[in-house]
Amino acid sequence: MSDIDKDFTIQNYLEFLENKKLMGSKCKDCGTLYTPVRKLCPKCNTANMEWMEMSGEGELAAFTSITVGTPYFIQKGYDRNNPYCFSIIKLKEGSMVSAQLVGVDEKNPETIKIGMPVKVKFLETEIKGETKTDLGFEPA
Numbered sequence: 001m002s003d004i005d006k007d008f009t010i011q012n013y014l015e016f017l018e019n020k021k022l023m024g025s026k027c028k029d030c031g032t033l034y035t036p037v038r039k040l041c042p043k044c045n046t047a048n049m050e051w052m053e054m055s056g057e058g059e060l061a062a063f064t065s066i067t068v069g070t071p072y073f074i075q076k077g078y079d080r081n082n083p084y085c086f087s088i089i090k091l092k093e094g095s096m097v098s099a100q101l102v103g104v105d106e107k108n109p110e111t112i113k114i115g116m117p118v119k120v121k122f123l124e125t126e127i128k129g130e131t132k133t134d135l136g137f138e139p140a
Contacts, residue, residue, distance in 0.1 A: 056120030
């Protein structure tokens, strides 16, 4: 099965991330893009979608610095003394996606600027002998 024939599922979206590809879905009828993927276009209510590879370039639209995280982020070493940032990125193509923001001073969030250019960074983490790839962005 080729990449373009895959179903529009989060599982396939995550598989693309594992392969260092940021993919979205594009409505063939109205042209609206979605990241992560959607099976249906809520704008024009159609299932006429196609996969589209995103450039991985964008700008920071919003973020928060988190000191009390989920068990997964605690396993990654984040806590009150080592916060992490989670963000909303507006991709160059126009869709928005949430991801971890890295390469910034998480302890001093006032130094992080909304609108700053960012680029994709695939974050590999090994926990309990298993490597997981997560979506991240860093300053461009």
